Amino acid sequence: MNDRVARCPQCNQSCEAGPHRPFCSARCQQLDLARWLGGDYRIETEDGPSLLGPDEASPASSDLSSWL
Numbered sequence: 001m002n003d004r005v006a007r008c009p010q011c012n013q014s015c016e017a018g019p020h021r022p023f024c025s026a027r028c029q030q031l032d033l034a035r036w037l038g039g040d041y042r043i044e045t046e047d048g049p050s051l052l053g054p055d056e057a058s059p060a061s062s063d064l065s066s067w068l
């Protein structure tokens with residue numbers, strides 16, 4: 001066991017010392033921050049999923065099989 005290797009608390013990936021410690025990257029840093037703030041994983045999504053609406057789960061994909 002060698003715990004000297006830091007692990008990113010977001011993706012649990014071993015990471016070297018860097019500007020984003022203890023995270024491996026700015027992305028993981030922001031993801032963790034976003035989760036900490038909002039309790040959600042939404043990141044870099046200015047426009048929410050409300051644009052798609054509940055119709056996003058429509059079985060349109062199954063209709064594609066008839067076209068193929």
Ligand SMILES: [Zn+2]
Binds near residue numbers: 008009011012023024
């Ligand atoms: Zn990470």
